[in-house]
Amino acid sequence: MQFKQIIGQTNTKRYLMESAQHDHISHAQLFLGNEGCGALSLALAFAQYVNCSNRQTDDSCGRCSNCKKSQKLIHPDIHYCYPTIGSKAKSTDLLTEWREAVLKNPYMNVFQWLQHLKADNKQGNITAEECEDIIRKLSFTTYEAPYKILLLWMPEYLGKEGNRLLKIIEEPPPNTLFLLVAENANLVLNTILSRTQLLRIPRISETEIQEYLQEKFGLNPNFAQQIAILSEGNYNEALNLMANANHDNQQLLVRWLTILVEKQTQNLPALVDQLAEMGREAQKHFLRYSLHFLRQCLLKQHLPQHHLAISTPEKELAQQLLQNNQRSQFELLYQLINDSFYHIERNANPRILFFNLSIKVGDNLK
Ligand SMILES: [Zn+2]
Known part of the structure; x- marks a missing residue:
């Protein structure tokens, strides 16, 4: 994903790109923002940006081999971790579903993700096996990119298993980045919070959502404005409103x-x-x-x-x-x-x- 595909968030984008340009990347960052603000999109764009072979000042190039793989979520050095169903489940087993869901709507919430997995009423979780798998994956050297990245969506679902990751978050292998994307800091283990740099992602403004809806879907300004107002800065909700309006x-x-x-x-x-x-x-x-x-x-x-x-x-x-x-x-x-x-x-x-x-x-x- 490129930064230009993300709605609003001008300051956060600039901050992230400058941190890479000045080589001031924190090795463990927590992207924290309410549903629909674009926190996952920003983490995806950042992962692509730091590994782009032809980085521009205002975005990744979108054309190099690293970018092409990042865009399809198939880059071998970018690993994903997310809630799954069942006590032995691992993210790796659900990569096809993950790619499908994220490429369709990177602003989705966990409920939509679990629905996509046909979870019925089962709870999602990030298991002990998953944590062991993360440690194993990160111990390999990188294949082809400058950074090896673990993008962990919804650390809220780690529960106490998260403690298994403390050591590797604190002392990661060289050129390894942890990008955590959360909605509710109260549900993330304190031991994890204290080891990450917090990046607060604000809501998207009404005007930005309105303009995006007009441009992308050709909505008339009045209708786009109504949806933008009701969505309260949550683009996922705006999509939902548009579908049901x-x-x-x-x-x-x-x-x-x-x-x-x-x-x-x-x-x-x-x-x-x-x-x-x-x-x-x-x-x-x-x-x-x-x-x-x-x-x-x-x-x-x-x-x-x-x-x-x-x-x-x-x-x-x-x-x-x-x-x-x-x-x-x-x-x-x-x-x-x-x-x-x-x-x-x-x-x-x-x-x-x-x-x-x-x-x-x-x-x-x-
Ligand atoms: Zn590139």
């Missing part, structure tokens, strides 16, 4: 609030029916989107120069609401919608919930 939340929100503000009560039952029938996930998306709209209104009220990150029809509606309503009203609405989200997640009857919510919102909005 049958509803235009912007249009739905404008219609809903217009009915409530203009007291068109005759139109309310049909809209409540529509909301009630669209499925729980879509209802949650709609409510989350409504919260985003209200947050934008609150920001605008607080900071008049704030640029509203919403579509044009929504802006017109927001201006009208801002003229006629106080801060306390927006806060109350925010609370009401937030409570509804909580109840929808806990299987409340959606028809009753959206009807009650609409009445309360209508009573409080001018």
Whole structure:
């Protein structure tokens, strides 16, 4: 993988490339970031970069033999370790599945990976055998690249077996790099954490996700923006939202609030029916989107120069609401919608919930 294929993360990319250019590579690094931020992609791009035979200042060349093998995840000096199923399982036995899954979506989460392995409800783990295998693999000399790399995805799954790796992480063979990629530092052994250099990977910005979706999938700007907002910096979630987005939340929100503000009560039952029938996930998306709209209104009220990150029809509606309503009203609405989200997640009857919510919102909005 090349750095240019990764969404956003400009500073992290620069930091990683400079560390290689100045020969300041830490031999054990922990890439720590929430799901969908691209931590695994960054580790893959870094592994390719340090072993590229024709490294550029801004990326690996993508054409040398090391790059070509890295890109297909078949480089003999880059080893992968990840959660597997069963007490004797080893990553090496699942390389085909791993390549397939990562090349398809390097932003995947562990749940998707285990589903890919058809794990049903079985837990993933990184076994003692696996740790022994890592030690064995790293004791060979490199075949063809400057560095021998162990990319360990999800050290959270190591459990106490991780202690078997402490010695080799602390005193690795020459030219050996450990790249660990984790989501939750609390679940990684302290003994491992203390032996790695921590690299925190931030969330991807909404704008970067939006622009990427427009460019890659040709989404229209409004739709791409809705997905970017709901994904909260998680590109894996953005892909999931895009695959399941049958509803235009912007249009739905404008219609809903217009009915409530203009007291068109005759139109309310049909809209409540529509909301009630669209499925729980879509209802949650709609409510989350409504919260985003209200947050934008609150920001605008607080900071008049704030640029509203919403579509044009929504802006017109927001201006009208801002003229006629106080801060306390927006806060109350925010609370009401937030409570509804909580109840929808806990299987409340959606028809009753959206009807009650609409009445309360209508009573409080001018
Ligand atoms: Zn190259």
